[in-house]
Structures are given as C-alpha cells and as structure tokens.
Amino acid sequence: MQYHHTDEAPKAIGPYSQAVSRGMILATSGQIPIDPTTNQMVEGSFEDKARRVFENLAAVLRSAGADFSDVIRATVYLTDLADFEVLNRVFEEYFGHHKPSRSTVGVAQLPKGSPVEVDLLAVVGDRRS
Secondary structure, eight states: OEEEOOTTSOOOSSSSOSEEEETTEEEEOOBOSEETTTTEEOOSOHHHHHHHHHHHHHHHHHHTTOOGGGEEEEEEEESOGGGHHHHHHHHHHHHTTOOOEEEEEEOSOOGGGOSEEEEEEEEOSOOOO
16 A cells, blocks of 8 residues: 655645555545645635645645546535536536546535535556546
C-alpha cells in the first residue's frame, strides 16, 4: 500500500490520507473547497467552491501520477441538490469527454459546513482504454 500526499491540496483534517493506492487502484479521500494555501474554505459562489474541490482533486491525482482521465468512479456529496446542474457543468470542465461512473448523494451536512465533497477512484499505470 502506498500513501499519497501533496501540499497543493489541503492537509487531511482527520486521521486519513489524501489518497491511497494498492497496485493500480487509487482511492482519494473526499475533498471539500479548502484553499491549501490558507487552509480556509474558499469564498464565493457554489461554482467557485466546486472548482476548488476539483483543483484539490487534480493535485491529489497528480501526486500519484494520475489525472482525471484515469478516474473510473466519482462520488459527489451535496448538501443542496439544487446545486446539481452547476456541479455537472464544473464536473464536465474537468473531465471533458471522459465519463467515469458517478453517484451524487444528497446529505444533511459536510465537514466545515462545505456544500460539496467529492472522492474518486482511479486506475493508475494502465493507459489502455
């Protein structure tokens, strides 16, 4: 098992790793819209917050030698399902034509009052489609 860490994403706020891989499977921990330089929740719209989540995830993926094209599964947690369409637009910006499987779950609350959290599952080291 290999643990992955980057200073380009927020430090874990609990006893867990930003990402863990075993063999070719990489699992990221959930990311919320914390700016890694300030360790504070980003201000602004839901869209701004969603972009920060995906920037954090991009950094975690890079730390393991992966990118969004390696992702096979995403789980999205929203405290307000009315944000679903905005999340979809931001998701598509980062994934482009790549379409991993995904679940979106409405939840009552997320850490630090975040409106969104996303975790990913990727296959690394295998560039076959």
